[in-house]
Amino acid sequence: MENYYQKDIETASREQITQWQSERLAAQVKRVYENVPYYRKKMEELGVTPEDIKGIEDIGKLPFxxxxxxxxxxxxxxxxxxLEDCVRIQSTSGTTGKRVIAFYTQHDIDLWExxxxxxxxxxxxTKKDVVQVAYGYGLFxxxxxxxxxxHKxxxxxxxxxxxxxxxxxxxxxxxQATILCCTPSYAAYLGESMKEMGLTPDQIPLKAGIFGAEAWSEEMRHSIEETLGIKAYDIYGLTELSGPGVAFECSEQNGMHINEDHFIAEVIDPETGRHLPDGEYGELVITAVDKEAFPMIRYRTKDIxxxxxxxxxxxxxxxxxxKPKGRTDDMLIIRGVNVFPSQIETVLLNLGYTPNYQIIVDRVNNTDTFEVKVELTPEMFADSMGAISNHQAAISEGLKNMLGIKAKVTLVAPKSIVRSEGKAVRVIDRRKI
Amino acid sequence: MSVKQISVFIENRPGTLMELSKALSDKGIDMRAFSLAEANDFGLARIIVRDVDEATEVLKEAGYVSSLSEVVAVAVPDVSGGLFRILSYITEANVNVEYLYCFLGGRSGKAYVICKVSDIPAAEASLKKHGARLATQSELSQL
Structure with missing residues (x-):
């Protein structure tokens, strides 16, 4: 039996969804045009007025x-x-530059929750569950x-x-917590720690986990599900668009449903801005149609x-x-090759290693250096230099096959890779270009 | 007859060896022998201690990955040719030496050879046959 919070909305017909989106988009554009000079100026530059936006078919006319x-x-x-109608701010972790501060009215908080x-x-x-929220509290x-x-x-x-x-x-x-909410890297870490304490999956009361705020692979899902004995669900969101909950996974665990009554999703070619058909990978663009305090229109998420x-x-x-394949901004170009951190995770998991890694890119004598640090696990350890070096060689070979370029693989002490706010710091790019 | 040795993974950068020795020293672990092997970016410390279980626990708590392995320990007179004779007995049994380190036994006037070999029973049999004296864990502990 599928479990819904707002069944009528979540299972509404396509016509109904389109009608909600069209009405709300037109109203939102009008309100933003009148109240947000910054966006009004962008619209004027393109020669677009609120009257041009009658429904979702017109969304392509709007500026990003x-x-x-x-x-x-x-x-x-x-x-x-x-500002007097706003009741809260939240903020990004600022890992990719300057912090973003998002504002919320009570209406915005309600729709987010x-x-x-x-x-x-x-x-x-359900109301009978015990939900342990191990995401960071505070600005995050x-x-x-x-x-x-x-609570809801x-x-x-x-x-x-x-x-x-x-x-x-x-x-x-x-x-006896039954549902765990945190970042996937922290879930993996909790799983490792419980395993070390000698807890087997059937001794862990959790049945499900809702993990988001960073990209994670299918392989990582399987590994978390196995260690904790749970079903692991993905959740998607950005601070700019409320936070987690813009989209979420259902029992099918095959893609995340966008909450379309609140958000319009487009996928575009990041170069040309053109719409891409179903199934083609491109940049996700989201319009929040009924957020009041921070009304993002055609916000470019950078997620692929x-x-x-x-x-x-x-x-x-x-x-x-x-599942996001990566972000346009965490894609690294190393020696001319596109590298997504998630590919490194996939290689490690496929070889049976835990995905605790860090990528360090630098430029020495005009050549990119590419180092992957991998935390050593007890399973990899042996009283033989050769056996340990063989693990290094296997990872190196796996990376070469996946990426087409060679990486220097360094084994580091367990738990030595920095984790911040539960998010693992995966990439250190020291190149000054 | 063989002896238990603890092997520990350490990163190859300044301070890691000091941190390892501090972790052991803080808990009063007394070492009999210590040897360090290095590859480009990591090292492998091999340690003989008085109490193997206690030291293993201390290392685990301090977050180190370690393992126990069986090594052959031989007590030899501290004279020229001592090591040569031991190695010739091992070679006679056609056993390969993976690594080896030695230390002096202080007041006992003996040297001890710690040896990781490809075939412990064969090496030990040949050593015994030639009258070499194998050292036990408790003998090393009492030094």
Missing amino acids: LSKADLRDAYPYGLLGAP DCCARAIMAAGG TGGAGLHGGS VGSLTVPMSSGNTERQIMFIQDL VALSHKPCSCGRTHVRIS
Whole structure:
């Protein structure tokens, strides 16, 4: 039996969804044109007026917004509602540059929490569940979003925040937590720690996990599911667009349903800006049609996904996006070759290693150096230099086959790769170009 | 008859060896012998200690990856030719030496050869046949 939070909305007909989106888009554009001079100017530059936008078929006429716009307009330039109507801000971790500050009215908080509640119920959550939220609390949206969603579902919410692994495990055991919400890298880490403590999957009460805020591969999903004995669901979102819950996975675990009553998804060719058909990978562009305080229109997420309008066995009708293949901005170009960190993760998992790695890129004498640090695990260790070197060689070979370029593989001490706010620091690019 | 040795992975950069010795020293672990092998970017420390279980636990708590392996320990008179004779007995049994290190046994006036070999029973049999004295774990502990 599929579990829904707002069944009528989540299973609405395509006509109904299109009607909501068209009406809300037209109203949103009008409101933004009147209240946000920054975006109005962008529209004027393209010669577009609110009257030109009658429905979603006109969305391509509107200008894009990007992270650069958020920086230019920092902090209040994109505010769509009077500051006195705002009740909260959240902010990005700032890992890729300047922080973004997003504003929320109470209406915005409610719709965000509804989206998270849908994700929790799609993962099988009910009011009888104990939801341990191990995303960071504070400015980061992860903690606040899932916390609010869990309240709306009526689950018992355990506001752990990230870190303090021993305490996390103690609460999971003592309160019999059934759903874990955190970043996938932290879930993997918790799994490793529980395994080290001698806990087998059937001794861990968790049944599901909702993991997001960083890209992760199918292989990593399987590894987490196995260690923790759970179903691991992906959730998608960006601070600019509320936070987690823009899209979420259902029981099918094959793509994430965009909450289309609140968000319009487009996939474009990042070079030309043209729309791409279902199944083709391109940059995800999202329009928030009824957010008041921070009304992003055609926001370029930099995430590389493909859309699918195919019917889903869960009964939800909202369009699905694939797991992001990477981000246009975390794609590294090393010696002229495109490298996504997720490819390195795939190589490590396929070879049976844990995906605790870090990429270090530098430029020496005009040549890119490419080093991958991999945390040594007890399974890789032996009392023989040769045996350890063989692991290095196997990883090196795997990377060469996957990427087409050679990497220097360095084995480092366990747990020595920095984890920040639960997000692993995967890439250090020291090149000054 | 063989002896247990602890092997520990360490990164090859300044300070890691000091950190390892500090972790052991903080818990009062007394080492009998210590040897270090290095590749380009990592090292392998091999240690003989008084209490193997205790040291293993201390290393685990400090976050090190380690393993136990069986090595052959031979007590030899501290005179010229001592090592040569031991190696000739091992060679006679057609056994390969993977690595080896030696230390002096202080007041005992003996030297000890610690040896990782491809075939422990064969090496030990040949050593015994020639009258070489194999050292036990407790003998090393009491030095």
